[in-house]
Amino acid sequence: MNSLVVSDVTLAFGGLYALSDVNLTIQAGLITSIIGPNGAGKTSMLNCISGFYHPTRGAIRFGERVLTRASPHQVSSWGIARAFQNIELFRGMTVLDNLMLARHRKLDYSFWHAFIYMGRASRQEAVNRAFVEEIIDFMELEPYRKHIVGGLSYGVQKRVEVARALTLEPQLLLLDEPMAGMNIEEKEDMVRFVLDIQKERHTTVVLVEHDLGVVMDISDQIYVLDFGQLIGSGRPEEVARDPKVIEAYIGEN
Amino acid sequence: MSANRWFATGNFFSAYRDEQRIFATHLDRAIFATFLTALFVWPLCFEVSSKNMLVLDNILVAMVAIIGLNLVTGFAGLISIGHAAFVGVGAYTLALLARTIGDSHVLITHAWPLMLLGCGGMGALFGAFVGLPALRLKHLYLAIATLSFQMIFQWTINFLPMFNQGQTISIGRVFWFGGEVSRKDHYFFWYYVALTIVVVFGLAVRNLLRSRYGRSLVAVRDNDRAADAMGMHPGLTKVYAFALAGFFAGVAGGLHAYLYRGAGIESFTLQQSITYLAMAIVGGLGTLTGAFWGPAAIRLLDLQVENLVEWLTAIMPANMNLATALKPLTFGLVIVLFLMFEPRGIANWWRICRSYVKLWPFRY
Numbered sequence: 001m002n003s004l005v006v007s008d009v010t011l012a013f014g015g016l017y018a019l020s021d022v023n024l025t026i027q028a029g030l031i032t033s034i035i036g037p038n039g040a041g042k043t044s045m046l047n048c049i050s051g052f053y054h055p056t057r058g059a060i061r062f063g064e065r066v067l068t069r070a071s072p073h074q075v076s077s078w079g080i081a082r083a084f085q086n087i088e089l090f091r092g093m094t095v096l097d098n099l100m101l102a103r104h105r106k107l108d109y110s111f112w113h114a115f116i117y118m119g120r121a122s123r124q125e126a127v128n129r130a131f132v133e134e135i136i137d138f139m140e141l142e143p144y145r146k147h148i149v150g151g152l153s154y155g156v157q158k159r160v161e162v163a164r165a166l167t168l169e170p171q172l173l174l175l176d177e178p179m180a181g182m183n184i185e186e187k188e189d190m191v192r193f194v195l196d197i198q199k200e201r202h203t204t205v206v207l208v209e210h211d212l213g214v215v216m217d218i219s220d221q222i223y224v225l226d227f228g229q230l231i232g233s234g235r236p237e238e239v240a241r242d243p244k245v246i247e248a249y250i251g252e253n
Numbered sequence: 254m255s256a257n258r259w260f261a262t263g264n265f266f267s268a269y270r271d272e273q274r275i276f277a278t279h280l281d282r283a284i285f286a287t288f289l290t291a292l293f294v295w296p297l298c299f300e301v302s303s304k305n306m307l308v309l310d311n312i313l314v315a316m317v318a319i320i321g322l323n324l325v326t327g328f329a330g331l332i333s334i335g336h337a338a339f340v341g342v343g344a345y346t347l348a349l350l351a352r353t354i355g356d357s358h359v360l361i362t363h364a365w366p367l368m369l370l371g372c373g374g375m376g377a378l379f380g381a382f383v384g385l386p387a388l389r390l391k392h393l394y395l396a397i398a399t400l401s402f403q404m405i406f407q408w409t410i411n412f413l414p415m416f417n418q419g420q421t422i423s424i425g426r427v428f429w430f431g432g433e434v435s436r437k438d439h440y441f442f443w444y445y446v447a448l449t450i451v452v453v454f455g456l457a458v459r460n461l462l463r464s465r466y467g468r469s470l471v472a473v474r475d476n477d478r479a480a481d482a483m484g485m486h487p488g489l490t491k492v493y494a495f496a497l498a499g500f501f502a503g504v505a506g507g508l509h510a511y512l513y514r515g516a517g518i519e520s521f522t523l524q525q526s527i528t529y530l531a532m533a534i535v536g537g538l539g540t541l542t543g544a545f546w547g548p549a550a551i552r553l554l555d556l557q558v559e560n561l562v563e564w565l566t567a568i569m570p571a572n573m574n575l576a577t578a579l580k581p582l583t584f585g586l587v588i589v590l591f592l593m594f595e596p597r598g599i600a601n602w603w604r605i606c607r608s609y610v611k612l613w614p615f616r617y
Contacts, residue, residue: 092474114464126268
């Protein structure tokens with residue numbers, strides 16, 4: 001498995017520096033969290049990795065691949081999937097279709113096969129439908145298969161969002177605040193999913209999250225951002241003791 | 254699958270291939286087959302005047318065009334105000350060829366199925382080209398870009414001598430296995446051709462929509478950021494949507510030219526583009542059946558209003574102006590009413606009727 005290396009990344013919007021000279025190493029197979037106060041540049045970091053923004057300076061590498069100037073569809077085809085903070089599902093489609101869309105690149109029958117829908121097209125659709133079912137089973141979405149996504153509850157939509165990212169069969173999964181706005185029960189479920197994704201599906205996870213309890217419990221590695229700068233990193237217990245982190249984000253006691 | 258394949262009751266899917274079927278039961282399949290047979294057979298059983306046949310031909314040609322418009326505007330969510338121009342591209346491809354090689358050249362009279370495909374191809378090329386702004390523009394700005402194509406098209410046709418400055422360019426009678434299609438059979442012949450095309454295209458699009466190529470259209474409509482993250486190029490998908498719409502429009506244009514035995518600018522104006530949009534809206538955007546309901550509803554309404562106007566001018570000649578205004582008036586009213594009360598179009602009524610029949614005698 002590949003690890004992700006972000007070296008000296010600066011992201012500037014005119015004179016505003018969303019990220020300045022950030023260095024991160026996301027090791028394969030672990031859960032790495034990025035935390036920090038609002039506006040610290042966490043989501044900007046994810047946007048740089050997944051190709052929605054391109055860094056002004058610096059480089060991002062995933063194994064052999066250079067992601068610095070890649071577009072989102074390239075990045076996703078190289079094995080980096082992303083679940084968005086503000087749910088970005090295809091609202092008018094069913095859960096099933098949302099997940100089947102994530103198989104877009106895996107389905108490679110031609111346009112003409114699609115017209116006739118026999119042989120290759122039908123066969124590939126069935127195979128990928130089976131894979132989607134595996135993810136539905138994994139994320140416990142069975143009751144919602146044929147429901148239109150726009151009509152589902154927030155917590156379920158978040159789960160569909162993660163499921164859709166998983167359907168891409170990523171090596172690296174970027175989760176942007178998967179637990180924001182959820183109640184305790186849904187949070188517990190989501191934590192269980194994140195741990196399972198790492199352990200059972202052998203996927204590297206990058207977690208951006210504000211719930212410190214969750215972050216401290218499940219992370220192997222934590223990076224702390226503040227005003228676009230990296231102010232601390234290390235194992236959870238190290239970060240929790242770091243005076244700079246305490247001052248910027250965690251607070252006393 | 255259980256023993257009785259005629260009814261859905263008690264049948265559960267046990268393979269993903271079963272789930273892919275368009276028709277779940279034999280009953281659905283039988284009904285569809287009967288309906289199709291009826292469409293093909295009825296003109297042989299009843300006496301139909303050429304005038305009425307022309308109305309039906311017109312509806313079928315519009316259906317082909319609306320299938321395309323529905324793909325780009327309904328499924329991919331890209332408003333196209335230049336659809337009549339794409340239909341025009343198809344018609345003028347044929348017309349220009351007729352003008353160059355003679356309107357009764359073998360290519361035009363005998364190889365007309367190929368010509369229709371060629372018209373479609375040309376439409377697709379123009380569609381892709383006009384769709385290029387979709388790489389940068391969104392929403393209404395993109396709609397204006399398609400409007401500009403409509404304008405450029407009209408000006409080009411109106412001013413270039415090559416296109417007879419918008420005057421009709423004639424196209425010869427086609428041949429079928431029995432020889433030249435006579436004046437008497439002309440509209441009947443094109444009824445069958447257009448019907449076959451509508452059926453084939455309808456099924457093809459139905460297939461396309463449940464494949465990756467159809468899902469990607471809906472993906473860029475619902476959320477093009479997420480579509481990008483799912484590994485498809487949103488811009489190119491939009492260009493492809495325009496090309497697809499252009500293809501269907503082109504074929505419709507070719508049919509139109511053959512049907513009227515000529516092409517003139519008056520059938521491909523901005524007003525016609527708006528009429529096409531209205532058909533798509535009234536039929537139901539983003540539904541395949543909408544592409545069949547819309548043209549039928551709008552054309553039949555047109556016809557009824559025309560009859561009414563005739564009748565009104567006969568009994569009150571003094572109010573002739575008012576009566577003529579009735580047509581655009583009803584047209585506008587129908588669109589507004591649909592947008593307000595049934596934005597999902599007639600296709601939604603069809604859906605409700607179907608689910609009612611399916612569940613009968615139970616309520617839910």
